[in-house]
Amino acid sequence: MNLDQALDLLKREGYKFTGKREEILRIFAGEKRYMSAKDILELMKPEYPQLSFDTIYRNISLFAELGILEETEWDGERKYRFLCNEVHHHHHLICLTCGKTMHLRACPLDGLLGDPTDFTITGHKFEIYGYCSACGA
Amino acid sequence: MNLDQALDLLKREGYKFTGKREEILRIFAGEKRYMSAKDILELMKPEYPQLSFDTIYRNISLFAELGILEETEWDGERKYRFLCNEVHHHHHLICLTCGKTMHLRACPLDGLLGDPTDFTITGHKFEIYGYCSACGA
C-alpha cells in the first residue's frame, strides 16, 4: 500500500477526494509508525486550524475498514499505521513511546531469532480473536 | 496461580485482606476468561451494593502488577484474566463476545496446526512491545 494506491482505492470505492483525506494519508504514508487520532490532529492543526476530531476518527476508521491502515491499541488508545504489505509474512516490534515499528520475519516465539540489539523488549501480545462455538460466528 | 497462591502473595507483599479482594480473586479464579472492570462490578453488585468502580480498578490494576492477572484490551476496554501458569509455553484464542480462552500450544503462524473446529478466527494480534533505541529503555 502506498499513497497513490490508497487514493485510488478511495476513488474506486466511491468516496470523495478531500484535501484532508489526502493529508491524513500522506502523514501515515510518510511516517511508518503507529499514531493516534490525537497525533494526526496535532500534525494537521497548523495547516487546518479548524480540523475536528470527528473528521479524524471518521476517516481513520474508514481507512482501517478499507485495509489502508492497520489498527491496534495499547495504553487505552487506538493506534493506526499504514498497512505493511511486504511479501513475506511478518510481525512488528512496536515502540511504546514513539510507535515506530521494526519487522520480524520469523515467529519470535520459537527461538526468538537472536534478539535485536536495538530494541528493549518489555512484553508481547500474541492473541487470536474470533468467536467460540457457544457465541457463534 | 490459584486463589490461595494469590491471597498468599497479597499477604506476603503486605497488602491487607478484605472481603472484596477475596471475592474479586474468587471470581477470576472461577471464570478462566477475560473480564472487564464492569463485568466484575456487576457480578459483585448483589453482594456489595455499594461497591465502587474505583475499588475494582484499583485492585485489578494491583493484581495485574503482582502477576496475579494478565491484561489485554480490545474494543477500547481493558480486560483481565487469571494468570495461566501452565508449564508449556502457550497463547490464547480469545472469544470477543464472552472472553473465554482456549490454549494454543504451538505458534499458529507457521502452519496453524489444524485450525480448531470449534472457534471461528476473525483476526489476530502478534505484537512485541518495548522501546526502540531512540526512545531508550
Add this chain to the structure above:
DNA sequence: TATCTATATCGGAATTATTCTTATTTAAGA
C-alpha cells in the same frame, strides 16, 4: 481487648478517548 495508623473504600467529580447530532459546506456528477 482497646487503640492507633496506614491502607482501603466510597461517592462523586474530573479526565480522556470516542461517538453522536445538527447545521453547514463542498466534491463531483448532471
Add this chain to the structure above:
DNA sequence: TCTTAAATAAGAATAATTCCGATATAGATA
C-alpha cells in the same frame, strides 16, 4: 452552473478510567 449526497465543524453526549476528599477498617501494638 446546479444539484445532491457525502464530508465537515462544533460541540454535546457517552463511556472507560482516574482522581480526590472524607470515612471506614485491617492489622499491628499497647
